[in-house]
Amino acid sequence: MRRRHPSLHHAPAQDRCALDPIVLLWMLRILVPMGGLRRLVHDACGMPPDVQMRFGMDLDDIDDTATLELQIRQASIPLKKLHARAERDAHNAKLPDALVANIARLASLVQLSPTECRIVEFACMLHTLSELDDMADALGQLTTAKAQEALEQLLHLPGTEVKAALSPQGQLARCGLLTVCGHRDTLKSKLDLLSGHFADSLLVPDVEPMSLLQGILTPSRPASLQLEDYPHLGLNLQMLQSYLIEAHAQHRPAVNILLYGPPGTGKTELSRTLAQTLGCTLYEISTEDDDGDPIDGVARLRAYRAAQRFLERRSVMILFDEIEDVFQSEHTPLQFSDSFRRTSGRERKGWMNKTLEANPVPTFWLTNAIGRLDAAFIRRFDFALELPVPPQRVREKIAATCVGELADASTLQALASSHEMAPAVLTRAASVLQTIEHRLPEGQASTALLQLVNNTLQAQGHPPVKALDPNRLPETYDPAFIHADADLAALADGIAQAGSARLCLYGPPGTGKTAYARWLAQRLGRPLLVKRASDLLSMWLGESEKHIAQAFREAQTARAVLLIDEVDSFLQERRGATHSWEVTQVNEMLTQMEAYDGVFIATTNLMDGLDPAALRRFDLKAKFDYLRPQQARALLLAHCRQLGMDCSHEARRAVARLPSLTPGDFAAVTRRHRFGPLPDAAALVRALADECGLKDAPKAVLGFV
Numbered sequence: 001m002r003r004r005h006p007s008l009h010h011a012p013a014q015d016r017c018a019l020d021p022i023v024l025l026w027m028l029r030i031l032v033p034m035g036g037l038r039r040l041v042h043d044a045c046g047m048p049p050d051v052q053m054r055f056g057m058d059l060d061d062i063d064d065t066a067t068l069e070l071q072i073r074q075a076s077i078p079l080k081k082l083h084a085r086a087e088r089d090a091h092n093a094k095l096p097d098a099l100v101a102n103i104a105r106l107a108s109l110v111q112l113s114p115t116e117c118r119i120v121e122f123a124c125m126l127h128t129l130s131e132l133d134d135m136a137d138a139l140g141q142l143t144t145a146k147a148q149e150a151l152e153q154l155l156h157l158p159g160t161e162v163k164a165a166l167s168p169q170g171q172l173a174r175c176g177l178l179t180v181c182g183h184r185d186t187l188k189s190k191l192d193l194l195s196g197h198f199a200d201s202l203l204v205p206d207v208e209p210m211s212l213l214q215g216i217l218t219p220s221r222p223a224s225l226q227l228e229d230y231p232h233l234g235l236n237l238q239m240l241q242s243y244l245i246e247a248h249a250q251h252r253p254a255v256n257i258l259l260y261g262p263p264g265t266g267k268t269e270l271s272r273t274l275a276q277t278l279g280c281t282l283y284e285i286s287t288e289d290d291d292g293d294p295i296d297g298v299a300r301l302r303a304y305r306a307a308q309r310f311l312e313r314r315s316v317m318i319l320f321d322e323i324e325d326v327f328q329s330e331h332t333p334l335q336f337s338d339s340f341r342r343t344s345g346r347e348r349k350g351w352m353n354k355t356l357e358a359n360p361v362p363t364f365w366l367t368n369a370i371g372r373l374d375a376a377f378i379r380r381f382d383f384a385l386e387l388p389v390p391p392q393r394v395r396e397k398i399a400a401t402c403v404g405e406l407a408d409a410s411t412l413q414a415l416a417s418s419h420e421m422a423p424a425v426l427t428r429a430a431s432v433l434q435t436i437e438h439r440l441p442e443g444q445a446s447t448a449l450l451q452l453v454n455n456t457l458q459a460q461g462h463p464p465v466k467a468l469d470p471n472r473l474p475e476t477y478d479p480a481f482i483h484a485d486a487d488l489a490a491l492a493d494g495i496a497q498a499g500s501a502r503l504c505l506y507g508p509p510g511t512g513k514t515a516y517a518r519w520l521a522q523r524l525g526r527p528l529l530v531k532r533a534s535d536l537l538s539m540w541l542g543e544s545e546k547h548i549a550q551a552f553r554e555a556q557t558a559r560a561v562l563l564i565d566e567v568d569s570f571l572q573e574r575r576g577a578t579h580s581w582e583v584t585q586v587n588e589m590l591t592q593m594e595a596y597d598g599v600f601i602a603t604t605n606l607m608d609g610l611d612p613a614a615l616r617r618f619d620l621k622a623k624f625d626y627l628r629p630q631q632a633r634a635l636l637l638a639h640c641r642q643l644g645m646d647c648s649h650e651a652r653r654a655v656a657r658l659p660s661l662t663p664g665d666f667a668a669v670t671r672r673h674r675f676g677p678l679p680d681a682a683a684l685v686r687a688l689a690d691e692c693g694l695k696d697a698p699k700a701v702l703g704f705v
Contacts, residue, residue: 019131021086022093026122026154027135028055028083034153036138037079038072055082095121098205106202109209110175110309115161122155123178123191124199136187144180147190175309176302194306195299196289209310215289216303220282220319223272224401229394230270232525236385241274243383247362248278248315255362258378260370261387264422266398268321270387271364275317280362283307284319297325304363305355312360323365324372327352356380388559389419391525402426403449406433410467411446415453417472419527420462429453473518474667476638481631481663482512486622492523495599502593502600502617504567506607507624508695510664513603514565516624521561524599529560533569544570545588552592552600559598567602571614586611593617627663629656636688639666640681643673651681658685658692665691 019027030036055078086093094100099121107117126132139150148166152159164170172178179192193199197214201207210217230237240257247255259267275282285304288294295303304320311318357380365381367373378384390398395416399407402423407415415421429452433445440448447467454464466472479488484507495501505513514530521528529551536547548570555562564570570589590613593600602618604610615621627635633652640647655661669678669687678684 022095023132025086025090025093028086029154030135030138032079032083037076039138041072099203102202102207112171115157116165116172118155119165120178123193124202126188127193127199133188139187141184142187142190143184150187176305216286217283217307218286220272220284223276225269225273227273232391240383244278253360254357256356256381257364258381258384259364259387260367263368265387265389267366267387271319281316282319287322301326308359308361318361318363320363321366323367324369327373327377353380389527392416392522398423403430406430407446407449414465414467418465425453425456476642481635483625483628483631484622492520496524500597502619504618504621505603505624509605510662511624512663513624517563517601527558527560529555530563533566544585548588548592552596555598561599563601565603568604568606571610590614627661632656632661635666645681647681651685654685660692660695
């Protein structure tokens with residue numbers, strides 16, 4: 001009885017003879033000595049027609065009532081003849097010239113043995129020829145040991161050499177060129193090449209070795225900042241630059257720099273800047289492939305190992321971002337392949353530690369999640385540097401670099417005020433705005449840019465950037481305009497040197513206590529964490545103490561300047577307490593103040609009645625008072641200049657006679673000017689006099705009223 005056999009693949013007749021003799025030899029070895037024919041006949045209930053056509057067979061006359069063994073014997077008769085002939089001619093079966101030449105160059109570059117070269121050659125053909133891959137499927141699902149045996153028979157290589165070549169300690173794995181997947185799979189899947197482009201690239205004549213890393217290693221963009229733009233890093237940056245200069249000059253191996261901190265603090269940009277100052281090209285290990293799909297930690301680490309070998313004789317540096325993918329703590333599940341996951345914690349650490357001890361190319365390792373790195377890994381880095389949020393001046397330069405002339409000065413200042421703003425967000429928003437700008441109403445570019453940025457910030461869970469933030473320092477701010485019993489500019493310089501301070505700023509409302517705290521935070525290049533009584537006090541027993549402790553922890557984690565407003569709500573003298581919780585609140589505040597090693601500022605309008613023990617814990621108690629006459633005149637002149645007004649001599653004389661004038665009064669009148677414009681400086685002074693008239697202070701008569 002004649003039968004038709006189901007087809008797995010239908011190869012066109014004109015392609016039957018397109019395969020190289022070496023590939024046909026491998027296919028015949030799979031079918032005959034390695035038992036592939038049995039699986040094909042058994043699993044498909046007959047030999048697929050395309051396989052018959054490939055080898056000139058016609059099995060339609062086979063009786064479908066025959067036993068499986070009989071079918072296999074009958075089918076193997078012509079195949080054995082073909083196989084024997086192919087083996088006799090094996091010395092003439094050559095691989096493509098381009099593949100052989102490229103792998104020879106690769107072997108010279110990374111020191112591959114002849115056996116390792118043969119395995120890479122076969123893996124490349126297996127990954128690029130669907131016919132060979134389909135035939136290899138006849139071997140079924142393979143363990144690592146079975147895959148090694150298959151390569152021994154297919155390539156006629158010694159088993160010990162194949163085992164050594166495929167071991168995790170072999171050169172192929174150490175260079176990241178080829179690794180063996182630990183789980184059972186087809187032969188193609190077991191032999192995992194460096195990247196999807198690797199095999200195709202090796203078949204191109206005279207391939208440039210760096211092109212083999214396409215899709216997994218990319219040249220970094222030029223730096224847009226200078227080392228002078230990182231004043232907040234101080235001595236650390238000087239030491240890091242000096243170390244890299246010496247390491248580069250001495251060709252020192254195993255140079256690894258850990259940069260960590262919140263997103264958007266400039267870790268990538270600093271890496272680019274340092275590489276540029278050394279005259280080195282910087283390459284980045286990709287986090288996604290050419291199709292936009294993420295590359296997992298194992299593949300990225302393999303790419304890094306390959307890049308180290310390919311680049312070791314060049315004047316280059318490598319940047320590896322998001323390293324938590326490969327350097328996770330032992331308490332965090334590892335996102336590695338099954339074979340890596342099955343190794344012990346000691347083996348994993350040893351494997352990763354060797355990576356850090358043998359790299360010839362200096363590497364920057366970047367992370368936003370330092371807590372996910374095991375301490376055993378962290379101590380292997382030569383230099384660990386935390387990048388805090390950059391100071392306002394640097395953020396303004398970053399914003400200007402990213403958005404160019406798309407935003408006005410006030411919008412750039414608003415963008416720079418955000419501590420969560422990453423340069424990538426600005427760049428993408430600017431790209432969208434450039435695309436649609438010609439369709440927007442005139443003068444709306446800055447508003448549109450803020451909207452685009454805020455859409456992303458909101459999706460990330462961050463607060464939006466406000467075009468008019470009442471808490472933002474005005475452009476006219478200058479500590480010289482504040483009447484205090486301390487030199488505020490010199491005080492800021494001293495705190496910058498010491499790194500920590502506990503200040504109590506007291507005086508009437510509006511005298512500039514909170515504004516000075518904001519200015520000081522900017523001067524120090526740190527975020528400002530503001531807590532008010534309403535944020536910390538609770539009606540529930542013990543909750544206020546928890547809130548106080550949490551405020552100090554939050555500031556410590558963010559390296560922020562902590563400002564607690566209305567601190568008199570917590571630090572009333574304990575001798576007058578009528579409830580136990582009043583005492584415990586003071587005790588908790590005192591304990592946290594004593595332990596805090598950052599910059600802490602407390603403000604109060606009521607200095608009398610504060611607990612004496614609290615007063616002793618402040619390094620400095622500075623009194624803020626009403627403006628001096630010369631300060632009032634200078635501040636009026638600055639505001640008139642900002643508002644485009646002429647500041648008459650009469651107005652300056654009149655404002656100097658206001659005895660209870662504060663910077664806060666100027667801020668209130670300027671806000672009113674937005675919706676109720678003041679025509680001239682005289683009207684501005686009258687508005688200031690109205691503000692002063694609401695206070696419990698001596699009244700003054702304006703000379704021109």
